[in-house]
Amino acid sequence: MDTQSRTGQRIIHYRYGDPNAVLKVEDVTFDQPIGTGEVLVRVTRSMIHPGDLQLIAARYSDPAEPLPNGRIPGLEAAGVIEDAASGALEGTDLALGMRVAFFASGAWQSYATVPASSLVALPDELSDDVSTQVIINTIIARQVLRLGLRDMSPRPLRILQSATNSAVGKLITNFALQEGLEPIRLVRKPDNAAALPGILPGDHVICTEGEGWQDEVRKVAGDDITLAVDGVGGPMLTEFSRLLATKGRVVSYGSLAEAPSDMALYSFKGLTVIGATILTWQDDTTPEERDEDMRAAVEVGLSQKGLFGGGHVFTLKELDQAITAVTAPGKTGNIILTF
Known part of the structure; x- marks a missing residue:
């Protein structure tokens, strides 16, 4: 382990609130000791997830919680x-010098000290832009x-999806x-409905922009839908x-809509809602499942590069624009920071 100091930048906030208002870019010297089982990574790319911004805004926590030492976002x-x-x-x-991706807190900085267990090695064929997604x-x-x-x-034959x-x-x-x-994929816009089958196979892509899309779902599946996954929430x-x-x-994994849901039929029909969040992944899985997920991430990055195209890369000087782009109407591609 070397003891040299390294200079770079970090994104930090000292209070919760609107990300554009509370986030700061600071120059900093990285000279903190590396703890047992930890690795120092020179960060080249980091993705901004919508959930990152929700955490900064304290959407699901107490916004008055003090942050005397600041908090570095990014996962x-x-x-x-x-x-x-x-x-x-x-x-x-x-090994030292190896390209890696990681899932750990405090990713938005030039150098991140993270557990070795959070890392996955990257093949040469996988670019940093794809690897961080x-x-x-x-x-x-x-x-x-x-x-x-x-x-x-019995195991379901099909799955109903929103936000596909x-x-x-x-x-x-x-x-x-x-x-x-067999996926039944719901999208909001007709052009997305037309494009999706060319990205991934499957005949059943239904646009929810107009009236009657529910009837289209019933034509495909009748009353035989036992599993649905939702990233929208609300209505x-x-x-x-x-x-x-x-x-x-x-299975609910997102809440893009800011409107309430009518849950009356959930009790009447004996339906179950399960929440899925990255924040409880380690508690909800076995070590073997976690290893499989990390390997699958690299494999899908290699085999399905088209799923990760169209990303937009921003410098730290463009942080405000990057944050705005995450939730811009009609956004295509993920938002990536370069360090």
């Missing part, structure tokens, strides 16, 4: 191993299906097809309760 990045604690890399396939979205997609299919008997043009939605479709499920959860068969299951 996913790609980079290079610069240093490691003694023994941290033993028994792994990792694969881990969290793959984990969420696989966890959504894992929770949805767990202990379901999103990054996570496309990955859910990809893994659902691998599971032998979409209400519509799912009308489309699902009695004792059906919904």
